Amino acid sequence: MKHTGQCTKCRSYNVIKKEANSMHQQDQVILNSWGTKKIYLDNFICTDCGYSERFVQMNPKSEKLMKERLKKQGGGFDEYV
Numbered sequence: 001m002k003h004t005g006q007c008t009k010c011r012s013y014n015v016i017k018k019e020a021n022s023m024h025q026q027d028q029v030i031l032n033s034w035g036t037k038k039i040y041l042d043n044f045i046c047t048d049c050g051y052s053e054r055f056v057q058m059n060p061k062s063e064k065l066m067k068e069r070l071k072k073q074g075g076g077f078d079e080y081v
């Protein structure tokens with residue numbers, strides 16, 4: 001959906017991209033308890049079936065914050081890094 005502009009559920013190409021607004025809480029994921037480390041989510045919405053997906057805005061800053069969080073968490077999923 002993000003890369004093709006096509007809905008992954010109904011195959012329609014009538015997909016809206018609504019970029020994250022840094023002022024809107026619903027477009028943010030806060031990664032630390034102080035609320036100082038945030039990443040932002042872009043929305044992709046199919047206007048035919050209503051299906052929607054959200055993707056983190058990938059940039060050097062958000063990638064760094066996500067990797068820091070992953071390291072802190074100490075979990076698996078290394079293959080996805």
Ligand SMILES: [Zn+2]
Nearest residue numbers: 007010046049
């Ligand atoms: Zn659809």
